Amino acid sequence: xxxxxxxxxxxxxxxxxxxxxxxxxxxxxxxxxxxxxxxxxxxxxxxxxxxxxxxxxxxxxxxxxxxxxxxxxxxxxxxxxxxxxxxxxxxxxxxxxxxxxxxxxxxxxxxxxxxxxxxxxxxxxxxxxxxxxxxxxxxxxxxxxxxxxxxxxxxxxxxxxxxxxxxxxxxxxxxxxxxxxxxxxxxxxxxxxxxxxxxxxxxxxxxxxxxxxxxxxxxxxxxxxxxxxxxxxxxxxxxxxxxxxxxxxxxxxxxxxxxxxxxxxxxxxxxxxxxxxxxxxxxxxxxxxxxxxxxxxxxxxxxxxxxxxxxxxxxxxxxxxxxxxxxxxxxxxxxxxxxxxxxxxxxxxxxxxxxxxxxxxxxxxxxxxxxxxxxxxxxxxxxxxxxxxxxxxxxxxxxxxxxxxxxxxxxxxxxxxxxxxxxxxxxxxxxxxxxxxxxxxxxxxxxxxxxxxxxxxxxxxxxxxxxxxxxxxxxxxxxxxxxxxxxxxxxx
Numbered sequence: 334x335x336x337x338x339x340x341x342x343x344x345x346x347x348x349x350x351x352x353x354x355x356x357x358x359x360x361x362x363x364x365x366x367x368x369x370x371x372x373x374x375x376x377x378x379x380x381x382x383x384x385x386x387x388x389x390x391x392x393x394x395x396x397x398x399x400x401x402x403x404x405x406x407x408x409x410x411x412x413x414x415x416x417x418x419x420x421x422x423x424x425x426x427x428x429x430x431x432x433x434x435x436x437x438x439x440x441x442x443x444x445x446x447x448x449x450x451x452x453x454x455x456x457x458x459x460x461x462x463x464x465x466x467x468x469x470x471x472x473x474x475x476x477x478x479x480x481x482x483x484x485x486x487x488x489x490x491x492x493x494x495x496x497x498x499x500x501x502x503x504x505x506x507x508x509x510x511x512x513x514x515x516x517x518x519x520x521x522x523x524x525x526x527x528x529x530x531x532x533x534x535x536x537x538x539x540x541x542x543x544x545x546x547x548x549x550x551x552x553x554x555x556x557x558x559x560x561x562x563x564x565x566x567x568x569x570x571x572x573x574x575x576x577x578x579x580x581x582x583x584x585x586x587x588x589x590x591x592x593x594x595x596x597x598x599x600x601x602x603x604x605x606x607x608x609x610x611x612x613x614x615x616x617x618x619x620x621x622x623x624x625x626x627x628x629x630x631x632x633x634x635x636x637x638x639x640x641x642x643x644x645x646x647x648x649x650x651x652x653x654x655x656x657x658x659x660x661x662x663x664x665x666x667x668x669x670x671x672x673x674x675x676x677x678x679x680x681x682x683x684x685x686x687x688x689x690x691x692x693x694x695x696x697x698x699x700x701x702x703x704x705x706x707x708x709x710x711x712x713x714x715x716x717x718x719x720x721x722x723x724x725x726x727x728x729x730x731x732x733x734x735x736x737x738x739x740x741x742x743x744x745x746x747x748x749x750x751x752x753x754x755x756x757x758x759x760x761x762x763x764x765x766x767x768x769x770x771x772x773x774x775x776x777x778x779x780x781x782x783x784x785x786x787x788x789x790x791x792x793x794x795x796x797x798x799x800x801x802x803x804x805x806x807x808x809x810x811x812x813x814x815x816x817x818x819x820x821x822x823x824x825x
Contacts, residue, residue, distance in 0.1 A: 335380045337399035337426075338372060338491070340365035341406045341413035342386035344710055345821065347681050348409075350498070352817040356772040356779075360496040361387040366487060366503065366552060367405050367432050371453050373485030376461070383491040386413060396424045404445075405432030408688065411708050418444040429460070433520060437689045439472070441706060448472045452506075452521075454479035478522045481506060482529055486536055489543040499548040499585070502536050504528055504567065508555040510589060511692070512613070513625040514654070517554045519690035525558030530566045534574055541581060547766075551586040556610075557598060564601055571605035585609040591629045593638040596645075603646045603758050610642070614651040617671045618664055621657035625693070639675040643751065646758040648807075651677040655731050656685035658721045665730040672738050676751040678811050679818075680738055684731055686717050714825050732825055739818045741786040745793050748811045752797055752804050769806065776809055780816055 343349045343361075350362040365385050372381055382398070384391050396402070402421050406414045414434060421428045422444045430442065431449035439448050447469055449456045456473040463469045487502075494500070505528070506521040528536075540549065557563060575582070584607040592598060592610070614635060615627055622630050639649050653668055672680045686707045687694040697703050697718045707717040720727050737743055780790040790812055797808035 334376075334400045335398055336375060336382070336401055336403055337395055338365075338368045338381060338383045338403045339391060339417055340368055340383070340385045340387070341404070341410035341417060343409060344412070345824065346409065346710060347818065347821050350814070350817055352820045353813050354498055356775045356813045357498065357768040358771060359498045359768075361385065362498045363550070364492060364497050364499075364501050365405070366501040367453075368403065369487040369489065369491050370484060370503075371403065371405070371431070371457065372488040372491055374453060374457050374461075381488070381491060385492075386417075388493060388496045391417060391420065393424070396420060396426050399426055401427045401429055404428055404430045406434045407432065408434055408438070408708050409710055410434060411438075415442075418442070431457070436474075436520065437516060438706070446471070448474075450474040451476075452479050454481065454483045478507070478524075478526060481526050482532060484528070484532075486539050489539060489545075494543065494545055499550045500540050500545050501550045501552045502533075502540065503552050504533050504556065505553045505558055507558060509558050510555070510626070510629060512627050513693040513696070514685060514687065514691055516688045516690040521554055525553075525555070527559055527562060527567075530570050533567060534570055537571075537574055537582070541578060546581045547583070549582040549584050551584055553586060555589055556586040557588045557592055557595075560595065560598060564598055568598075568601040568605045572601070575606045580606055582606055583608045585611070587611045587613075589629050590614060590633070590635070590638055593633070593641055599642070599645050599647065606758075607647060608758055609648045609650065611650045611652065612639075614639075614671070614677070615654045616657065616660070616664070617667045618657065618660060620659035621664075624657055624659050625654075635671060636675045639677060640754055643676060643755045646756045648751075648755060649675075649677055650679040651675075651681065653680060653682040654685050655682065655734065656716065656720050656722065656727055660722055662722070662726055662730060665734045668734055669737055673743065673747055673750075676747055676754055678744075678748055678751050679814055682731075682735060682738070684714060684716055684727075685720075686715075735822045735825060739815065739822045741789045741815070741819070744815045744818070745789040745812075748793060748808065748815070749796060751811070752793075752801055752808055755804065755807070757803055772813065773809055776813055776816075780812055784816070 345351050354362055384395055404417055418428055427446040429447045429449060430445045431453055435442060435448055436450045439450060447460060449460055451474055455475045455477055460469055460473050505525045507523060507525040508517050509523055509525060511518050511523060588610050590612050616622060617635060619631060642649050655664060687697050688707050702719040703717060705717050714728060714731060781787050793808055793812060797805045
């Protein structure tokens with residue numbers, strides 16, 4: 334069979350870094366990891382092609398070649414996902430869909446021939462067996478969570494690696510916490526399931542042997558969910574591997590804020606090559622943290638926790654949320670103070686929404702406060718429920734907050750604070766590459782010569798170059814990120 338794997342196009346959002354990746358001549362910040370992992374589960378004799386619509390457009394000839402289209406995506410991809418389904422329907426090409434969007438919103442999706450829901454290690458083999466018998470069913474689903482030691486090595490050969498900023502791999506699924514607004518526990522459970530040490534190291538070998546050097550994003554729901562195994566087995570093995578291969582990768586991952594309480598864990602991550610973590614900080618409002626069940630963030634000084642991580646060598650990107658029931662109009666200034674004083678440069682501030690399957694969704698449904706389907710796009714500044722705060726105050730305050738933190742003066746002030754406090758890791762520092770040199774000259778041209786407010790760029794440029802020359806590359810990276818964020822804020 335000829336199987337076309339299609340990943341929908343992501344809209345222009347904070348997370349996509351679409352305006353930043355152009356500076357290093359790349360197309361996308363993330364790979365379709367789910368699809369290339371599914372590809373490893375398909376029969377070896379099948380012919381596979383991948384179209385990542387963030388890299389190139391889907392053509393009629395692609396669909397003419399295909400016997401079936403395997404389609405995956407998240408809520409953020411809804412519009413592009415639906416467009417792909419329509420193209421397939423018009424050309425009478427069967428659509429097999431799975432992934433988070435299909436799993437959580439299958440009742441809203443039309444035109445799909447076969448839905449492979451939940452985790453593919455269980456449901457996809459069932460579909461393939463029925464397909465071989467000539468009797469495939471419309472829906473395959475399970476309430477079981479698979480042992481991810483069954484997960485194959487992703488098919489890196491299907492990717493145009495040079496078009497991406499980072500490679501993604503996965504070590505675990507599931508999160509021990511149960512935040513009210515998050516659907517991770519519905520999708521992947523509360524008990525973290527991990528790959529074995531050898532399995533994970535084999536995946537690192539596979540990326541290395543495929544020729545990749547650079548950033549690797551470990552896309553776990555919460556990388557530190559099983560700390561005991563991480564500290565005893567995985568991180569020491571990653572450090573040994575990195576030393577043997579002369580640190581070819583720098584790692585990014587997602588953790589909870591309670592990582593600050595474990596100095597041994599932080600040190601092990603630094604030694605293994607980690608330099609960047611994303612943390613759901615959410616809010617400085619303790620009543621709102623309790624409301625949503627974010628207990629791991631309570632009873633701590635968030636600003637000092639972030640500063641500690643920066644001083645240890647882990648750059649923090651933070652997620653922040655506005656619109657909890659316990660938020661009052663003073664939340665906007667409180668969030669600004671938290672973001673500015675902590676030095677979180679990449680601060681992703683979104684409005685609270687209730688994804689299907691979350692405890693928040695069920696609560697708001699019981700309170701008759703749900704309005705519509707959540708598409709995951711924070712750039713649209715939309716809500717799918719009726720907030721407790723006056724709607725106009727909430728929306729105007731949210732937009733003003735974004736404009737403040739990404740105003741050039743305030744943004745570059747935050748970058749300088751970060752540069753002063755950030756301690757560069759002594760291990761695993763990446764070498765400069767041609768793309769990095771190109772990004773520097775593009776930043777000089779675009780931000781230093783032609784952008785309004787370019788004096789802020791030059792102040793950062795010379796401030797870092799003369800005072801913290803080893804941190805100069807990351808300062809330029811942050812300047813480029815700021816350009817992307819300003820573009821996004823203007824869209825809201």
